[in-house]
Amino acid sequence: MRQEFIITIYSENHIGLLNRITINFTRRKMNIESLTVSESAIKGISKFTIVVREEEDRVKKVVGQLEKVVEVLKAFYHTNDEMVFQEIALYKVQTDTLYDSDQVERLVRKAGARILEITREYTVIEKTGHKEETQELFEALNQFGVLQFIRSGRVAITRDPIERLSEFLMERDNLLNQID
Amino acid sequence: MAIKRITGSKAVILSLLEEGVDTIFGYPGGAIMPIYDALYDYDKQVSHILTRHEQGAVHAAEGYAKVTGKAGVCFATSGPGATNLITGIADAMIDSIPLVCITGQVASPLLGTDAFQESDVVGISMPITKWNYQITNADEIPDAIAKAFYIAQSGRPGPVLLDIAKDAQFQEIDFSYKKCKKIRSYIPEHQVDPFKVKAAAWLIDQAKKPLLLFGQGVIIAQAEAELKAFVEKTGIPAAWTLLGLSAMPTDHPLNVGMLGMHGNYGPNIKTNEADLIIAVGMRFDDRVTGKVSEYAKNAKIIHLEVDPAEIDKIIKTDVAVLGNAKKSLAMLIDNVKENNHDAWIQEFRDCDQIEREKVIDKDIRPDKVGLTMGEAVRITSEKTKHNAVLVTDVGQQQMIASRYFKFTQSKSNVTSGGLGTMGYAIPAAMGAQLGAKDRTVCCFVGDGGFQMTLQELGTIVQNKLPVKIILLNNNFLGMVRQWQQLFFEKRYSFTELQNPDFIMIGKGFGMEGHQVTKREELEDGIQRMLDHDGPYLLEVVVEKEDNVFPMVPSGASVSDIILEA
Numbered sequence A: 001m002r003q004e005f006i007i008t009i010y011s012e013n014h015i016g017l018l019n020r021i022t023i024n025f026t027r028r029k030m031n032i033e034s035l036t037v038s039e040s041a042i043k044g045i046s047k048f049t050i051v052v053r054e055e056e057d058r059v060k061k062v063v064g065q066l067e068k069v070v071e072v073l074k075a076f077y078h079t080n081d082e083m084v085f086q087e088i089a090l091y092k093v094q095t096d097t098l099y100d101s102d103q104v105e106r107l108v109r110k111a112g113a114r115i116l117e118i119t120r121e122y123t124v125i126e127k128t129g130h131k132e133e134t135q136e137l138f139e140a141l142n143q144f145g146v147l148q149f150i151r152s153g154r155v156a157i158t159r160d161p162i163e164r165l166s167e168f169l170m171e172r173d174n175l176l177n178q179i180d
Numbered sequence B: 001m002a003i004k005r006i007t008g009s010k011a012v013i014l015s016l017l018e019e020g021v022d023t024i025f026g027y028p029g030g031a032i033m034p035i036y037d038a039l040y041d042y043d044k045q046v047s048h049i050l051t052r053h054e055q056g057a058v059h060a061a062e063g064y065a066k067v068t069g070k071a072g073v074c075f076a077t078s079g080p081g082a083t084n085l086i087t088g089i090a091d092a093m094i095d096s097i098p099l100v101c102i103t104g105q106v107a108s109p110l111l112g113t114d115a116f117q118e119s120d121v122v123g124i125s126m127p128i129t130k131w132n133y134q135i136t137n138a139d140e141i142p143d144a145i146a147k148a149f150y151i152a153q154s155g156r157p158g159p160v161l162l163d164i165a166k167d168a169q170f171q172e173i174d175f176s177y178k179k180c181k182k183i184r185s186y187i188p189e190h191q192v193d194p195f196k197v198k199a200a201a202w203l204i205d206q207a208k209k210p211l212l213l214f215g216q217g218v219i220i221a222q223a224e225a226e227l228k229a230f231v232e233k234t235g236i237p238a239a240w241t242l243l244g245l246s247a248m249p250t251d252h253p254l255n256v257g258m259l260g261m262h263g264n265y266g267p268n269i270k271t272n273e274a275d276l277i278i279a280v281g282m283r284f285d286d287r288v289t290g291k292v293s294e295y296a297k298n299a300k301i302i303h304l305e306v307d308p309a310e311i312d313k314i315i316k317t318d319v320a321v322l323g324n325a326k327k328s329l330a331m332l333i334d335n336v337k338e339n340n341h342d343a344w345i346q347e348f349r350d351c352d353q354i355e356r357e358k359v360i361d362k363d364i365r366p367d368k369v370g371l372t373m374g375e376a377v378r379i380t381s382e383k384t385k386h387n388a389v390l391v392t393d394v395g396q397q398q399m400i401a402s403r404y405f406k407f408t409q410s411k412s413n414v415t416s417g418g419l420g421t422m423g424y425a426i427p428a429a430m431g432a433q434l435g436a437k438d439r440t441v442c443c444f445v446g447d448g449g450f451q452m453t454l455q456e457l458g459t460i461v462q463n464k465l466p467v468k469i470i471l472l473n474n475n476f477l478g479m480v481r482q483w484q485q486l487f488f489e490k491r492y493s494f495t496e497l498q499n500p501d502f503i504m505i506g507k508g509f510g511m512e513g514h515q516v517t518k519r520e521e522l523e524d525g526i527q528r529m530l531d532h533d534g535p536y537l538l539e540v541v542v543e544k545e546d547n548v549f550p551m552v553p554s555g556a557s558v559s560d561i562i563l564e565a
């Protein structure tokens, strides 16, 4: 059964690594729904968050292959239930729509969104949430005309009490020490 | 180590020497000229083999790696030089062969400008290398090379590529070298879990019809002695994959032959009768498993494997023992009970008898007029006392040679398994000869594959490499023709060749040789080839339309193996 999975990859911050990671998906004709990369809590270690809609068995295998990439420290996969996750969306609307009625403002408040910037011509609204929520706001705002809309890739954090990476790094240090 | 101020190019050569490199296969060009210039001063310490094509260099490096167990090294220039390496790198990736490929690259300010002979070789080779890296600063050279050798040779080996910008080759650096011992993000092999070993041993002790399947992992881990001790203690029959050939003597009583599409009858059908499969250093390739959904359904599966990604990739395991096969087998030996499975082994013998009558005798001791590939292979193996290195190309001759050539020592089989690269054999044979200077190297190749890399005859002659090339000429792209006959109603679409005079071609390169067309000439012909001091090309004209059997038709289950058409 295909469902959404969140793949988390911790890696060294090296040039070309994004390519090395994504070719594992391309090769299996697996579509990436969203991808975010940035520095993790540990300095010098990047964290990739990749969302796919796939069968679990295929996800498990691709994660196995990702772990083989020399610069990858660890890769995990989770279902949506196992993680707290968010995306951020920005909407640009004509400032006039806010003056014409209070509907836009009410939508913003109801959605828990906020206004980032107002100029004479346009207003930028920001909302974080799940895709359905940011999409819902888009559709609502679009009745008044959305000039531009952008949604980020997903960021996610496990429901585990600790960052698994630190536990894993300790384990890894032990393994590495056994090498010599 | 003392620090010296030298150019990046010289640092490349000194780093290779630090890694114990004695042979480099390569082909020069603009972007790698500074490295070649530095090499000029080191001809005493390292020999460079100038091939006739970069594909020749990379296959030669593979052949060298296969017989030595050390990384093969090759050089190529940027652009077309680098792209000519690609087939061999892909071959090494899928067959887990350690290679260190060094390519020249345009000077770093020109990167991304479509400069002359610029190609993104790091990008191109990314899916087919274990690791690759572009060097734009000479300071990086020693560490990158140290890392390259470490990654290529540790854990599950594979090819790595270093792309060195020309300006970095000229730059001067303070050189000192330190071998790479570990990389934070890379765990080459896991420690064997004693609990898993116990669980495996328990299954092994219970099994009534156990079958061990071994692959190249045994050779890579140098676990041949442990494998032998394990099967001898437990009395379990063992079958090899194509790449596992030679990891155990052919005539060992517990060696029940080859798995796979053209493997032996017994191990194929018995796979589906076994109640336990112990897979050691093999990866359940589709040519081995046939139809996966019907594969080994009666068996529990134990998998001894160094690469975690191979576990459950194709066949679900009951017990996975991660780690180096030498260690895991040694631990298993201590945990299993002595046993024998004579009645079960007898079932394999009975299968052998059937296969001998239906297939083998006709192949290796034919009574028809035309020559067979099988008899040429049998006689060559006998005359070399089953002690030669076998190099094969791809196709019918590969399968026949793998079936009938015999082995008495490990690291004696050089073939392109996973990729099935035609044109592999001739260059791989020259690399194998350089890696095993004192051994006889017998290279079997078809008339199709021969014409893919025959330019390397020139390299063989120039370097006086006494490779024995047995060209099995059926005037067809034989294996494809066989499939056309069996599965495409004999519609021989573009598989017949108009061939050149092969012996004349050999002579043109300065290689001795002769052609054999009759059975009476075969034994003497092979003897003459082996007695000749130097490289030799023996062309054996075989039946045009012989087929390789047994065969597991593609998509069929291993138990549906057919013995004749």
Ligand SMILES: Cc1ncc(C[n+]2csc(CCOP(=O)(O)OP(=O)(O)O)c2C)c(N)n1
Residues within 6 Å of the ligand: B393, B394, B395, B396, B397, B398, B420, B421, B422, B423, B445, B446, B447, B448, B449, B450, B472, B474, B476, B477, B478, B479, B480
């Ligand atoms: C580079 C490459 N191209 C095509 C193939 C497909 N192929 C597999 S076997 C074969 C025929 C080989 O013919 P030949 O070299 O004469 O050997 P034979 O089978 O007759 O022994 C072909 C074309 C291949 N394996 N490699």
